[in-house]
Amino acid sequence: MSKPIISPSILSADFSDLWKAIHQINNSSAEWIHLDIMDGNFVPNISFGMPVIKSIRKLTDKVFDAHLMIEKPERYIHNFKLIGVDVLTVHYETQIHLHRTIDLIKKIGMKAGVAINPHTPVLLLKDIIQELDLVLIMSVNPGFSGQSFIEHTYRKIQETKELIQQTGSKALIEVDGGVHDKNAKKIIEAGADILVAASYIFHHENPLKAIDNLRNVTRN
Numbered sequence: 001m002s003k004p005i006i007s008p009s010i011l012s013a014d015f016s017d018l019w020k021a022i023h024q025i026n027n028s029s030a031e032w033i034h035l036d037i038m039d040g041n042f043v044p045n046i047s048f049g050m051p052v053i054k055s056i057r058k059l060t061d062k063v064f065d066a067h068l069m070i071e072k073p074e075r076y077i078h079n080f081k082l083i084g085v086d087v088l089t090v091h092y093e094t095q096i097h098l099h100r101t102i103d104l105i106k107k108i109g110m111k112a113g114v115a116i117n118p119h120t121p122v123l124l125l126k127d128i129i130q131e132l133d134l135v136l137i138m139s140v141n142p143g144f145s146g147q148s149f150i151e152h153t154y155r156k157i158q159e160t161k162e163l164i165q166q167t168g169s170k171a172l173i174e175v176d177g178g179v180h181d182k183n184a185k186k187i188i189e190a191g192a193d194i195l196v197a198a199s200y201i202f203h204h205e206n207p208l209k210a211i212d213n214l215r216n217v218t219r220n
């Protein structure tokens with residue numbers, strides 16, 4: 001029984017002690033680190049950017065999973081590659097030429113993902129799904145950690161799984177927002193491969209245990 005990939009988001013970590021958060025992730029069963037990049041335009045919040053990513057790249061070998069909540073992300077694809085990002089995800093809602101953007105991300109050597117907001121139907125991915133390494137389904141409105149999981153996400157995960165199976169796509173399904181130990185099993189059973197969590201992990205008294213709680217969830 002394969003276990004889900006856990007991608008802790010450092011958005012809920014203590015930014016005055018990022019080393020501690022990275023160290024905890026290094027010692028945990030998480031394989032990825034989720035980096036939430038916000039520009040104050042696409043979402044009503046500003047997080048952190050390239051200098052921070054470049055600095056923490058020196059502290060870990062984990063897969064860097066960057067979630068770009070920025071307008072015109074295609075302007076920065078090369079920069080993200082240069083600072084060591086492995087998986088680069090852009091939002092469907094920011095793109096006019098999504099196919100071109102995905103092509104560029106893959107050509108320069110990263111895995112390419114597309115994120116969809118809670119109001120964006122899965123069906124819109126029909127003509128791009130075969131090009132994707134990852135679909136990120138937002139289970140909250142992007143911009144902040146600590147929000148509640150939106151229930152219709154379970155159906156969207158199932159629809160994405162069906163689309164992947166119908167088309168022979170190799171894309172993995174990542175679910176982001178409001179994930180915790182109580183809903184993880186239902187998310188995995190709906191078809192998710194990767195779980196992102198910020199507040200559940202970094203507000204837990206034992207972040208390593210919290211990561212294990214998510215990691216040890218299996219499909220029936």
Ligand code: DX5
Nearest residue numbers: 142143145146177178198199
């Ligand atoms: C929201 C971000 C999420 C967020 C998740 O815009 O994309 O990755 O950090 O936070 P939690 O797990 O607290 O909902």
Ligand code: ZN
Nearest residue numbers: 036067176196
């Ligand atoms: Zn995210």
